[in-house]
Amino acid sequence: MKLNYIGPEATPPWDQLAAQQIPPPPQRSPEEHDPPAPEPLPQDTAMVLSRALRVRDLSSSDAYVLKDQHGRVLCLHKGAKATWGWAFMAQYEEYYQAVYPITFRFTGNPTDTRGTLSLTVDGQSWAMYANGHGKENEWAFFGASKWPHHPHTKLIARLQRQEAGELPRFALYWNNEDTPLYLAAGADGWNWLKFSASEAALEFSLHKFYVVREKIPALLKATWPNASLAHADLRDDRHCAAVTYTRARAIYEESGLRRFTYKPEVFDCEDFSYVYKAEASKHAYFAKEDLPYAIGLLRGVNDHGGHAVNLFIDPRGELKVLEPQDGRISNAREWEYVPTGVVI
Incomplete structure (x- = not known):
């Protein structure tokens, strides 16, 4: 069966989609196929983007944002239960809900080795693909499963010429049978992302997700509006670094807590949480981070008593709970306890 159209009224089952040609993203009409309507970034958001980073400082355990020379960031257009979505470029302040953490994996220097770019969507890694094997205007999309009939793009970073005081910028391209296809998108407002051999390549800068400390109380209140919560911030830093699921799990494994069991009064839930927090500080130290996590x-x-766990803020600005006795991570809103105190 040939797939001619994917639209909001008729989306074939995933097992049918996986083996078929995905049509290119529609143009700006009909209106229902455009990216979701802009939703302005809330004024009380706790998230900001870092200064531009150097490409050689890429880490596979960090989460990033790609920002182009027009001030737009990489976004994902997907439905509520979709397992794939088109990539597009748009303003962070208008489409922040469509911005997902980016992970890069390179085997060596990103400027001379091929690597992959993926998005973390609802805890899953979505890989980047090209819509076809052509050498012009192949649309970029991300998917949660393997797409054997679509190229899983292996990207190379090409550093752009940089004048004194300018942001470090780079282009990303995929070699399709020795033809370099660069990531490109029209410069007018939001626009779909594609691979092209002829259009001007986008010039990207690389950024991390930072958390504004003074806005953490508002985030706690929004998460637990009915809780009487004591919040203590013991640091003077203006910002701290958002934490990915991968990093939170890595800290747990490095902490050695897997080898410990609960022992009343001697090594209880609070002791587990202290050790995890201490390991997080050590992790940031050895990773040469500029900011604490x-x-x-x-x-x-x-009704059964008190409990202590660890809390972290992810790159989407959402609170997550990590149970240091077994490493499980869950949404803070779903924690089965009524919060009484937070120390960050």
Whole structure:
């Protein structure tokens, strides 16, 4: 069966989609196929983007944002239950809901080795693909599963000429049978992302997600509006670094807590949370981070008593709870305790 159209009224099952040709993203009409309507970044958001970083400082355990020379960032257009989506470029302040953390994996220097770019969507890694094997205007999309009939793009970074005081910028391209296809998109407002041999390549800068410390109390209140929560911030830093699921899990494994079991009064839930928080600080130290991680201690109560765990803020600006006794991560809103105190 040939797939001629994917639209909001008729989306074939995933097992049918995987083996078929995906049509290119529609143009700006009909209107229902455009990216979702802009939703302005809330004034009380706790998230900001870092200064531009150097390409050689890429880490596979960090989350990034790609920003082009027009001030737009890489976004994903997907439905609520979709397992793939088109890539597009748009303003962060208008489409922040469509911005997902980017992970790069390179085997060596990004400027002379091929690597992959993926998005973290609802805890899953979505790989980047080209819509076809052509050498012009192949649309870029991300998918949660393997797409054997579409090229899984291996990207190379090409550093752009940089004048004194300018941001470090680079282009990204994929070699399709020795033809370099660069990531490109029209410069007018939001626009679909594609691979092209003839259009001007986008010039990207690389940024991290930072958390504004003074806005953490508002984030706590929004997450637990009915909780009477004591919040203590023991640091003077203006910002801290958002933490990915991968990094939070890596800290747990490095902490050695897997080898410990709960022992009342001697090594209880609070001790587990202290060790995890201490390991997070050590991890940031050895990783030569510029800022501390947005990781803290969380206490709460329910009908069965009190409990202590760890809390962190992810690159989407959402609170996550990590249970240091087994490493499980869950949404903070779903924690089965009523929060009583946070220390960050």
